[in-house]
Amino acid sequence: MKIIVPIKQVPETSNVKMDPETGTMIRTGVEPIVNPLDLYAIEEAVRLKNQYGGEIVAVTMGPPSAHKALREAISMGCDEGILLSDKKFAGADTWSTSYVLSKAIEKIGNFDIILCGERATDGDTGQVGPGIAAWLNIPFSTYVSQISEVTETKVTVKRIVENGYQLLDVERPTLITVVKEINFPRLPTLDGKIKAKQAEIPVWGPEEITAESEHLGLKGSPTRVVKISTPKVSRDGERFSPKTDGEMEEVVDCIIRFFEEKEII
Ligand SMILES: Cc1cc2nc3c(=O)[nH]c(=O)nc-3n(C[C@H](O)[C@H](O)[C@H](O)COP(=O)(O)OP(=O)(O)OC[C@H]3O[C@@H](n4cnc5c(N)ncnc54)[C@H](O)[C@@H]3O)c2cc1C
Known part of the structure; x- marks a missing residue:
């Protein structure tokens, strides 16, 4: 069985800063890491390989330094890593990114399962996985919390949906995006x-x-980020600092009146 795991290098979330002028992410000086949600896809691939045999190919589209992400994937149990890197790929939106990844996956060939993370912690669209499946014209399942069986012809998955779970039999080859609930990613071994x-x-x-x-890069991308802004959190309310029991009662009455006026209670 051949499993392909597309992984993305993202800035460490706690360090992300936005340029107030351009509204774009300041990437210089920010330590890149493997998208944390992709570690669950890697782990699931390793578990499937251990159970059913086969090989795992990790693939990423990114700058030349993104080879580090692939090395991390290999250290966790992937067999190979392929870096898609070229100036012409730069500035791609999710449509163009999934196109490039799908072309690389076609070249790798003979794949059975593609495992993606649920979403990337920077772009955060969750579109690339389904986009790859659309380009390859294969079925896909999102929000998968369990892969319970793989046979010669199908994969049985459990999806998280709004009001519970959905069990699906999906034909192979197929693409699956996984959620955190699926496993607990292992740490790399010394070997x-x-x-x-x-x-x-x-x-x-x-x-x-x-x-x-x-179809490549900024020019080949049909969508544009026009503006990115941080929503303003309004704190226009009244602040009370009751010091005595009497004041506390007044404040509680005041809050109750406020909720009644708003028809909340
Ligand atoms: C409208 C729009 C315009 C954009 N314009 C620009 C731009 O001008 N310049 C720019 O730098 N960025 C731009 N971006 C961001 C860029 O498109 C995304 O970073 C990229 O396409 C991946 O999308 P995402 O981060 O939402 O990934 P998601 O769809 O959230 O990722 C889901 C999964 O797909 C896989 N995946 C995602 N990206 C990769 C990758 N590169 N390699 C391998 N696997 C991957 C991973 O498994 C990941 O867990 C734009 C995004 C949008 C929505």
């Missing part, structure tokens, strides 16, 4: 770290994946 350090990471550009140039 894994040595393998990762020695691994050769091929770098593919548009030619290697025979990508149409009009």
Whole structure:
């Protein structure tokens, strides 16, 4: 069984700063890490490989330094890593990103399951997984919290839905996006770290994946981020600091009146 895990390098969330002028993310000087939600996809791939055999290929589209993310994936148990990196890919929206990833996956070929994270902690759209499936014309399942069985023809998954769970049999090959509930990602082993350090990471550009140039990068992206802003949290309410029991009762009455006026109670 061949499992492909697309992973994304993201800035460590706690360090993210926005440029107030341009509304874009300031990436310089921010430590990149593997998208935390992709670690669950890697872990699930390793578990499936241990149970059913096969190989795992991790793939990322990003700058040349993104090979580090692939090495981390290998140190956790992936067999190979492929970096999609080229100036022409830069500035891609989710449509273009999923196109490039799908072309790379087509080149890898003979895949059975593609495992993505639920969403990336920076872009946060959750569109890339389903986008890849659409380009490849294969079925996909999102918010998967369990992969209970893999047979020659189908994969049985449990999806989290609004009011409970949904059990689905999906034909192979298929794409699955996983949620945190699915497993507990392992830490890299020493052997894994040595393998990762020695691994050769091929770098593919548009030619290697025979990508149409009009679908690439900022130019090939049909969507644009027009503006990013932090919502203003309004704190226009009245502040009370009751010091005695009497004052406290007044404050409680006041709050009750407020809720009654708003028809909350
Ligand atoms: C309208 C719009 C315009 C944008 N314009 C720009 C822009 O001009 N410049 C810019 O730098 N960015 C831009 N972005 C952000 C960029 O499109 C996203 O960072 C990127 O396409 C991935 O989307 P995401 O972060 O929402 O991933 P999600 O869809 O949330 O990620 C889901 C999963 O897909 C996989 N995945 C996602 N990205 C990758 C990747 N690169 N490699 C491998 N696997 C991946 C991972 O498994 C991940 O867990 C834009 C985004 C949008 C929505």
